[in-house]
Amino acid sequence: MAVKKIGTQTVKFDSPPVITGTSSIVGPKEGEGPLSSYFDVILKDDLFGEKSWELAESKMLREAVKSAVEKSGKKLSDIEYMFSGDLLNQLMSASFAARDLGIPFYGLYGACSTMTESLSLGAMTVDGGYADNLVAVTSSHFSSAERQFRFPLEHGNQRKLTAQWTVTGAGAAIVSSSGYGPRIDYVTTGKVVDLGIKDANNMGAAMAPAAADTIVKHFEDTGLPTSYYDLIITGDLGKIGKEIAEELVLDKGYDILKNYNDCGLLIFDNKAQDTHAGGSGCGCSASVFCGYIYKEMMKNNINSVLLISTGALLSVTSTQQKQSIPGIAHAVSITNNRC
Template identity: 55%
Template sequence: MSAKKKGLQSVVFLNPPRLASWASIVGPKEGEGPWGNSFDVKTSDYLLGEQTWEKAESKLLQETITLAMSKTGLGVDAAEVLLAGDLMNQIISASFAARTINIPFLGLYGACSTMAEALIVGAMLVDGGFYQRVIAATSSHHYSAERQFRFPVEQGVQRSPSAQWTATASGAVVLEAGGTGPKITAVTVGKIVDMGQSDANNMGAAMAPAAADTIKMHFADMEILPDHYDLIITGDLGSIGAALLKQLFVRDGLVPLPNYSDCGMLLYDEKQDVHAGASGCGCSAAMLCGPLLAKMQRGELNKLLFVGTGALLSPTTSLQGESIPCIAHAAAIENL
């Protein structure tokens, strides 16, 4: 086994990379939610001055990356590589943002687990001694995602009660070698879990078993108890998926029951009528880069397990009758 591998699917860093800075930008609806004041920027315009939803999303991501880097006091070109992806076909939000950012770029796709995936790969590239400073980032946009995956919002199609609201949101983290601040201490890379659920309007239920699988594996690999973390937070299971995950914690014998929440349940208020909660790459990314890391900085949270959850379907696979392969990746972020 490699020096840094621990257990079957986890890695412990020898020199845990530091989250040197981070930024979050959200859309109008997210800004009106319960955590609205915890994000760096609340946009008032879903188009961000662009002509299309897709261009708006790419601009959202690009501005978030630039803002995160500006907080380091350095220009964006002081980052050595950008790790980013998004939900759009051919990850165009990330690729077109990378065109403007103009640093070496590695595109990722993990659906809504992309922020966790980018943090994991980024932390490995820093701890591995390849880079001093990398950026991990992702985005989603309600209007670009809905028209690609379901229906154009303008069409006014009634949403299923189990549907989640794709967030207009973006998060970016600058990872650095050395220094002080919250650090990524360990990660668990997930396997695909597919329990045969094929309802693309109930992705929380599809993703919950993947989250359970990765979280259970994390504790087994790391040989720690569920109360090790102040908070275990999943990406976007929403109310249905989170309820299922809590049942799976019991099934998996995770006692004491973990301190658990889900970004998809936190981003919006119930009064905002989003049905089963929030989803989208930007949901967990903005919650991490907004309220969660702020709480870590203030010492209100010291040990966070950030579990990105992704439903790796496409409209084509759904139309071809396939069930939904899901994945979850976990990154332990700790104040050391």
């Protein structure tokens, strides 16, 4: 019997795992945005001393893990599992970093939802008694994502106004069975939702229905009021997707307008930085959570957060098959009831 399951899609932890340390690394453009003071490392150039953007992304992920481990007061040898993923084929950034770090590795793909997917599975692993310390970490890179999913940068194509800017960044969080830091109380696992959007330059619209579905299910399962959270924040919807999600959630009877925002809107100044609809990518919610949100929680400026990372499950293969873009979103409830 699943004694920790509540409702249909939510887990409530008996011994809530603790996030004992985080680290965030971002690129130069992100470092020029409104959240610059919250990031641990801002790269001076997006190659990070490497020969390719893909290798730079893997290095960001690897260095974020090492920094988060150090900030949590632990050693690499204390970390029992690494739950990680990225946007590149075969999870190149995560798997190459895991190779170098020597940590037992679970490679995950949830597109831009991977940060909360890794936090969810990591928290279940710790609460289940299978580990005392693990790391949840994800990354993305504007240039590597553009090369894989859209056009070579040399093409110089004009971006649609609905398009979002893939964040160059990585975020790592140490999840522990005990220690000092915010706690993960609930996890709501999302369903794949597909309303038939086919435009890869309008991923906010493709992901918004999945985000709304998971948000509504979280409140249905837990019975909590929307006012319980100081901040309800999606990962990667940007301006257009956020507006759609607000309407869809409101249609189901839940008003989140007063405490809802999106990481893709916070990380850039869309007008000044010309990012059109906002930010996206695995590194978007990862760097915003591990930078801005976590540090504000440690200052007691934010005490309860529902983090919903959102992913568009398209690929080069699915696009070639002329398929629509399914969306997925996972929610993690994090509070400041510290150990």
